[in-house]
Amino acid sequence: MITEPRVLIDATAVPADRGGVGRYVDCLVAALGADGATPMVVCQPRDAELYAELAPHADVLPARERLVTRTARLTWEQTRLPWLLRRARVDVLHCPHYTMPLAGQVATVVTLHDATFFTDPRVHSPVKARFFRAWTRTSLRRAEVCVVPSESTARELRRAAGADAARAGVEGLHVVHHGVDPDCFHPPSPPEVAALRRRLSLGSSPYVAFLGALEPRKNVPALIRGFGRASQSLAGRSDPPALVLAGQPGWDRQVERELQAVPHRVRVIRAGYLPLAELSGFLGGATVVAYPSLGEGFGLPVLEAMAAGGAVLTTRRLAIPEVGGDAVAYCGIHAEDIAAGLVALFHDPARRAELSSAAQRRAKDFSWAASAARHREAYHRAAMVRQRSRQVR
Numbered sequence: 001m002i003t004e005p006r007v008l009i010d011a012t013a014v015p016a017d018r019g020g021v022g023r024y025v026d027c028l029v030a031a032l033g034a035d036g037a038t039p040m041v042v043c044q045p046r047d048a049e050l051y052a053e054l055a056p057h058a059d060v061l062p063a064r065e066r067l068v069t070r071t072a073r074l075t076w077e078q079t080r081l082p083w084l085l086r087r088a089r090v091d092v093l094h095c096p097h098y099t100m101p102l103a104g105q106v107a108t109v110v111t112l113h114d115a116t117f118f119t120d121p122r123v124h125s126p127v128k129a130r131f132f133r134a135w136t137r138t139s140l141r142r143a144e145v146c147v148v149p150s151e152s153t154a155r156e157l158r159r160a161a162g163a164d165a166a167r168a169g170v171e172g173l174h175v176v177h178h179g180v181d182p183d184c185f186h187p188p189s190p191p192e193v194a195a196l197r198r199r200l201s202l203g204s205s206p207y208v209a210f211l212g213a214l215e216p217r218k219n220v221p222a223l224i225r226g227f228g229r230a231s232q233s234l235a236g237r238s239d240p241p242a243l244v245l246a247g248q249p250g251w252d253r254q255v256e257r258e259l260q261a262v263p264h265r266v267r268v269i270r271a272g273y274l275p276l277a278e279l280s281g282f283l284g285g286a287t288v289v290a291y292p293s294l295g296e297g298f299g300l301p302v303l304e305a306m307a308a309g310g311a312v313l314t315t316r317r318l319a320i321p322e323v324g325g326d327a328v329a330y331c332g333i334h335a336e337d338i339a340a341g342l343v344a345l346f347h348d349p350a351r352r353a354e355l356s357s358a359a360q361r362r363a364k365d366f367s368w369a370a371s372a373a374r375h376r377e378a379y380h381r382a383a384m385v386r387q388r389s390r391q392v393r
Contacts, residue, residue, distance in 0.1 A: 007091065007094060011051065012067055013097040023181075028368065030055055032058075032375065038059070041059070041061065045062040047062075061088070081104070090106050098113070098135045109144065110145075114153055116297070118133060118161050146173050147173075150319035150322050150323075176375060180307045180367070185304045188283075196281035200244060208242070208286060209246065213247050216252060217293065219293055227342065228339075230339040243266075246282060247272075291320075292338050296317065311352035311355040313341045329344075
């Protein structure tokens with residue numbers, strides 16, 4: 001029996017601008033190193049120094065090619081990665097973003113982040129939805145273990161993708177919550193908030209913060225309309241609020257159309273991508289953090305806002321209540337529901353303070369150390385499944 005499998009984590013799918021998947025991989029690698037594990041990490045050449053710093057005892061292997069397109073990365077995954085696995089004598093490969101090499105001869109763990117490609121495909125581009133549905137089914141069928149970030153995602157995959165049937169004879173879905181890094185996400189200091197305000201030219205205005213990709217699944221068009229309605233109710237204030245949208249553009253034009261329709265008296269700021277070091281100031285400095293998503297496999301921005309002490313307004317869709325519990329405020333997904341939730345929180349500073357305190361307490365229940373320990377269990381389980389299958393042969 002393998003007591004400590006030799007694990008390689010494929011980080012080549014991590015984009016340069018660290019969104020949710022990037023933070024998942026980065027924080028997992030660092031937490032595995034802190035837990036005493038010594039995984040190998042194959043990554044884009046640009047990330048070699050980063051992973052060497054995050055996990056000093058890990059063996060970091062930069063890919064020889066710059067894998068700048070999805071096609072190039074998938075080609076590398078199916079051709080070069082199996083060769084690397086043999087050369088490095090790997091026992092377990094962790095593929096952290098749906099796909100896996102079909103010709104790999106080692107135990108494989110695949111992370112499936114959500115099931116919305118099956119349950120709500122309209123919120124994804126048609127090509128992306130088809131691609132990830134196909135790879136989800138393939139990974140469910142072929143990987144020894146599939147990691148999912150929430151019980152909600154596990155239920156949805158069983159219901160919509162037939163996960164239990166697909167995984168007959170192997171170990172099935174392994175639920176592992178994400179964590180939050182308190183060094184990056186914490187109640188901000190006054191200088192951190194002030195720096196963020198200067199960067200966005202906010203002055204002393206209160207603001208509603210949104211963090212995430214500006215795409216249909218995040219429900220940003222409804223948030224913009226809802227904020228516009230809320231602004232009418234808050235028009236009598238001496239300090240009218242702004243809505244600040246932080247994140248990369250999505251795949252369609254809905255957000256742009258809504259922004260063009262915003263009345264001149266309503267202030268909406270496109271902040272673009274904000275560096276990791278500025279996010280605590282952004283989230284913790286907001287009057288309200290609004291995240292009215294149509295569905296999340298976990299909801300990492302909600303957890304990060306909670307750790308920063310934000311008063312969060314979000315929805316009860318899919319996994320979000322599993323993360324937020326009673327430490328966030330909930331609303332419906334429509335503009336009028338969002339507007340009502342925003343107005344209620346703006347008029348109730350005591351409720352915002354209560355949510356902030358509760359959110360900070362609850363966020364401490366989600367750690368990358370615990371996530372790393374659960375991932376190590378998945379690696380051991382995958383190695384044992386592979387070993388049993390070889391013995392049967």
